[in-house]
Amino acid sequence: xxxxxxxxxxxxxxxxxxxxxxxxxxxxxxxxxxxxxxxxxxxxxxxxxxxxxxxxxxxxxxxxxxxxxxxxxxxxxxxxxxxxxxxxxxxxxxxxxxxxxxxxxxxxxxxxxxxxxxxxxxxxxxxxxxxxxxxxxxxxxxxxxxxxxxxxxxxxxxxxxxxxxxxxx
Amino acid sequence: xxxxxxxxxxxxxxxxxxxxxxxxxxxxxxxxxxxxxxxxxxxxxxxxxxxxxxxxxxxxxxxxxxxxxxxxxxxxxxxxxxxxxxxxxxxxxxxxxxxxxxxxxxxxxxxxxxxxxxxxxxxxxxxxxxxxxxxxxxxxxxxxxxxxxxxxxxxxxxxxxxxxxxxx
Numbered sequence: 001x002x003x004x005x006x007x008x009x010x011x012x013x014x015x016x017x018x019x020x021x022x023x024x025x026x027x028x029x030x031x032x033x034x035x036x037x038x039x040x041x042x043x044x045x046x047x048x049x050x051x052x053x054x055x056x057x058x059x060x061x062x063x064x065x066x067x068x069x070x071x072x073x074x075x076x077x078x079x080x081x082x083x084x085x086x087x088x089x090x091x092x093x094x095x096x097x098x099x100x101x102x103x104x105x106x107x108x109x110x111x112x113x114x115x116x117x118x119x120x121x122x123x124x125x126x127x128x129x130x131x132x133x134x135x136x137x138x139x140x141x142x143x144x145x146x147x148x149x150x151x152x153x154x155x156x157x158x159x160x161x162x163x164x165x166x167x168x169x
Numbered sequence: 170x171x172x173x174x175x176x177x178x179x180x181x182x183x184x185x186x187x188x189x190x191x192x193x194x195x196x197x198x199x200x201x202x203x204x205x206x207x208x209x210x211x212x213x214x215x216x217x218x219x220x221x222x223x224x225x226x227x228x229x230x231x232x233x234x235x236x237x238x239x240x241x242x243x244x245x246x247x248x249x250x251x252x253x254x255x256x257x258x259x260x261x262x263x264x265x266x267x268x269x270x271x272x273x274x275x276x277x278x279x280x281x282x283x284x285x286x287x288x289x290x291x292x293x294x295x296x297x298x299x300x301x302x303x304x305x306x307x308x309x310x311x312x313x314x315x316x317x318x319x320x321x322x323x324x325x326x327x328x329x330x331x332x333x334x335x336x337x
Contacts, residue, residue, distance in 0.1 A: 026327040033207065033322055040204070041211025044240065055236055066225075152207065153200040160196040 018088025061124030102154035112144035185257035208244035220311025
């Protein structure tokens with residue numbers, strides 16, 4: 001099925017320029033990287049605040065509401081550039097085993113981000129109401145940050161599947 | 170000693186050989202380099218956008234920079250070390266690569282912009298710390314920084330598609 005979807009993506013008009021024109025590919029990838037930079041730094045700030053390590057002049061909820069719009073709009077740019085890049089990705093695309101790793105890490109990252117934001121938008125003190133919740137925040141926040149880092153690493157390693165998954169790939 | 174001799178010496182050191190030979194060394198260093206660069210530009214953009222006047226307008230510039238700059242410098246140190254190690258693996262080819270040269274030039278420009286901002290514009294920060302709009306010199310510094318760092322990322326990614334093993 002992945003093969004069919006990848007084949008369909010490669011019928012898009014973007015497929016040829018992304019695959020064959022180095023400048024197009026490099027610029028799209030740069031946009032993909034820049035939007036990820038916004039996400040990673042924003043999550044990093046939220047994480048440090050929830051762990052009580054930085055930004056104490058602002059509440060955790062305030063910090064999260066401040067950075068959340070950046071995270072979600074950057075995620076939209078990442079998704080669009082990622083989709084267009086996939087159309088010209090060929091063997092680096094959906095059928096690449098590292099892509100599954102990237103999607104798994106991304107699902108974890110997006111899920112954890114959504115949980116942090118939703119809980120804090122409903123109740124600004126959500127993660128401070130009990131010792132268990134405080135401990136929970138200290139686990140969930142760094143987990144979220146690490147999941148985003150794992151997403152970025154897996155993204156970069158799409159190019160190295162032959163080293164990471166020998167000899168199947 | 171000519172520049173080419175220095176680059177050849179870098180390419181011949183044992184660390185360079187490790188990065189070349191170990192199949193995981195390059196991908197692991199490269200991923201760390203990318204994560205570090207993302208944190209450098211993500212944090213710098215935050216401050217730049219405040220200087221330009223686009224975001225964080227209700228946050229004092231000094232407070233924002235105190236929040237952001239530890240990220241920038243820590244991540245920059247990681248990016249510089251991993252970048253240097255990646256460079257050694259094909260020193261000659263990188264040194265001759267146009268995109269790599271442009272990337273270094275843009276980093277130098279970003280550094281110069283930062284120094285000018287720090288030693289000239291920043292001296293009067295107390296006068297415009299919480300003010301919007303920010304003074305033109307601060308706006309210009311923020312805008313230039315955005316342009317230079319976006320250029321660094323674009324050239325950096327481009328290097329990966331254009332560098333080729335050269336016999337030097």
